[in-house]
Amino acid sequence: xxxxxxxxxxxxxxxxxxxxxxxxxxxxxxxxxxxxxxxxxxxxxxxxxxxxxxxxxxxxxxxxxxxxxxxxxxxxxxxxxxxxxxxxxxxxxxxxx
Amino acid sequence: xxxxxxxxxxxxxxxxxxxxxxxxxxxxxxxxxxxxxxxxxxxxxxxxxxxxxxxxxxxxxxxxxxxxxxxxxxxxxxxxxxxxxxxxxxxxxxxxxxxxxxxxxxxxxxxxxxxxxxxxxxxxxxxxxxxxxxxxxxxxxxxxxxxxxxxxxxxxxxxxxxxxxxxxxxxxxxxxxxxxxxxxxxxxxxxxxxxxxxxxxxxxxxxxxxxxxxxxxxxxxxxxxxxxxxxxxxxxxxxxxxxxxxxxxxxxxxxxxxxxxxxxxxxxxxxxxxxxxxxxxxxxxxxxxxxxxxxxxxxxxxxxxxxxxxxxxxxxxxxxxxxxxxxxxxxxxxxxxxxxxxxxxxxxxxxxxxxxxxxxxxxxxxxxxxxxxxxxxxxxxxxxxxxxxxxxxxxxxxxxxxxxxxxxxxxxxxxxxxxxxxxxxxxxxxxxxxxxxxxxxxxxxxxxxxxxxxxxxxxxxxxxxxxxxxxxxxxxxxxxxxxxxxxxx
Numbered sequence: 001x002x003x004x005x006x007x008x009x010x011x012x013x014x015x016x017x018x019x020x021x022x023x024x025x026x027x028x029x030x031x032x033x034x035x036x037x038x039x040x041x042x043x044x045x046x047x048x049x050x051x052x053x054x055x056x057x058x059x060x061x062x063x064x065x066x067x068x069x070x071x072x073x074x075x076x077x078x079x080x081x082x083x084x085x086x087x088x089x090x091x092x093x094x095x096x097x
Numbered sequence: 098x099x100x101x102x103x104x105x106x107x108x109x110x111x112x113x114x115x116x117x118x119x120x121x122x123x124x125x126x127x128x129x130x131x132x133x134x135x136x137x138x139x140x141x142x143x144x145x146x147x148x149x150x151x152x153x154x155x156x157x158x159x160x161x162x163x164x165x166x167x168x169x170x171x172x173x174x175x176x177x178x179x180x181x182x183x184x185x186x187x188x189x190x191x192x193x194x195x196x197x198x199x200x201x202x203x204x205x206x207x208x209x210x211x212x213x214x215x216x217x218x219x220x221x222x223x224x225x226x227x228x229x230x231x232x233x234x235x236x237x238x239x240x241x242x243x244x245x246x247x248x249x250x251x252x253x254x255x256x257x258x259x260x261x262x263x264x265x266x267x268x269x270x271x272x273x274x275x276x277x278x279x280x281x282x283x284x285x286x287x288x289x290x291x292x293x294x295x296x297x298x299x300x301x302x303x304x305x306x307x308x309x310x311x312x313x314x315x316x317x318x319x320x321x322x323x324x325x326x327x328x329x330x331x332x333x334x335x336x337x338x339x340x341x342x343x344x345x346x347x348x349x350x351x352x353x354x355x356x357x358x359x360x361x362x363x364x365x366x367x368x369x370x371x372x373x374x375x376x377x378x379x380x381x382x383x384x385x386x387x388x389x390x391x392x393x394x395x396x397x398x399x400x401x402x403x404x405x406x407x408x409x410x411x412x413x414x415x416x417x418x419x420x421x422x423x424x425x426x427x428x429x430x431x432x433x434x435x436x437x438x439x440x441x442x443x444x445x446x447x448x449x450x451x452x453x454x455x456x457x458x459x460x461x462x463x464x465x466x467x468x469x470x471x472x473x474x475x476x477x478x479x480x481x482x483x484x485x486x487x488x489x490x491x492x493x494x495x496x497x498x499x500x501x502x503x504x505x506x507x508x509x510x511x512x513x514x515x516x517x518x519x520x521x522x523x524x525x526x527x528x529x530x531x532x533x534x535x536x537x538x539x540x541x542x543x544x545x546x547x548x549x550x551x552x553x554x555x556x557x558x559x560x561x562x563x564x565x566x567x568x569x570x571x572x573x574x575x576x577x578x579x580x581x582x583x584x585x586x
Binding site: 054 | 237384
């Protein structure tokens with residue numbers, strides 16, 4: 001097994017049934033195998049292709065108007081008093097409240 | 098069995114910028130309407146492009162320069178993936194292998210050197226408020242105003258050995274952040290967050306090498322615990338002490354230890370299990386393709402360096418060496434940049450008339466003994482204060498009277514120089530009839546006079562006190578004493 005699909009799914013909080021797991025695992029392995037040919041290419045002498053920007057050209061710290069609360073919440077499935085509402089206990093984690 | 102405590106600290110500090118890390122939304126979210134400082138970038142709408150904030154990166158560099166770090170000439174950002182409602186993109190833009198600042202150090206007041214592994218730039222997440230109940234309708238309310246606020250993370254090497262040093266380090270970082278105006282670093286407001294990593298290891302069975310804890314021989318290292326949700330500097334110390342005791346007890350009872358994240362419960366003064374810790378692999382770091390590599394020249398770094406000011410530990414050393422100020426006073430005075438600059442300016446002002454060392458000590462005495470206790474939100478005018486101190490030094494006013502005057506002027510909004518003028522006028526009037534007052538006191542206290550003449554010199558203090566009372570403190574006790582001695586001959 002070159003990929004632990006169950007673990008990967010858990011990291012994205014996706015629950016897979018045993019049937020799904022059985023179906024997806026070979027599919028994902030095929031994808032990874034196809035892509036893995038790239039790993040064999042010798043890139044030792046190749047410079048990474050990355051755009052560069054000079055520090056002084058970065059964005060100056062000026063704030064501008066944001067969207068309105070109404071606009072922000074327009075696509076939220078659930079909302080309450082201006083907040084986005086998310087149901088379910090999120091994997092038992094306790095954040096500061 | 099004897100154990101060593103091994104502590105590393107991760108400190109997050111929100112830096113003080115006007116706009117967010119990767120977009121132009123305003124940062125001041127405190128007590129603002131929820132979801133009113135949000136745009137397509139910090140809400141992670143498809144196609145939105147993050148654009149780094151120059152000032153935020155400067156503040157990260159400044160923290161690095163103040164803690165003796167090396168500043169990178171190329172800045173890279175990475176994506177750290179985890180899935181949680183407070184993180185709309187599904188990843189946080191952070192830095193993985195190449196932080197902006199690395200290999201720094203801070204010297205604590207007790208001389209211990211805390212080594213800093215790195216300081217990197219990232220973005221804050223949204224604020225979620227959890228509403229849990231026994232029913233199945235648990236939910237969270239999310240406010241994205243905080244999402245994308247610039248955040249720096251300071252990571253020490255696992256070189257700290259006790260809770261007190263961890264607390265002192267956090268205190269020093271907070272002080273530096275405030276001195277350099279990098280952040281208000283208010284832990285209660287979440288502007289600064291401390292997360293200690295703690296483990297205990299058998300004495301003599303491990304070594305520290307290049308900032309890593311390695312086992313010796315066939316020893317198996319005990320896993321570490323990370324504590325989150327610490328809301329104050331004192332809680333840093335308390336949480337570590339609790340955790341060390343808990344780990345020691347578990348080990349001695351033969352319970353298996355697991356790597357985990359725990360949360361500090363400030364009401365119960367305990368840590369509570371949150372989750373078993375994710376590993377770096379689980380975060381699936383990858384280079385952030387939307388942000389180019391940022392080239393930083395040495396001139397850029399020099400420019401940021403020019404923002405450095407003399408830091409508290411440097412001030413303390415200077416006050417002690419140059420002016421013989423006690424360590425305690427030096428620490429109290431330099432605790433905030435405002436107090437330190439008040440002290441230094443007062444010293445300068447007093448130096449016009451006094452020796453620099455005397456001026457400094459006088460300034461320190463007055464600040465520690467009187468001004469800090471009196472000062473509310475209103476600052477005492479320095480010229481007035483120096484005038485008062487000089488009158489005291491010249492023996493024209495007693496310290497008690499001067500303090501009383503200062504207090505009166507602050508609480509009743511009076512002008513010190515006016516009050517001093519009035520007081521001096523009264524004093525000079527009194528000086529004329531002080532002879533009369535002294536005579537009156539002598540007449541009223543025949544027993545004291547006899548006692549004094551009979552050799553009971555302590556009676557002098559009583560007589561001086563009587564005169565001072567009658568003149569309402571508006572006379573110099575030494576002058577009074579001289580007159581008394583003269584008249585009692």
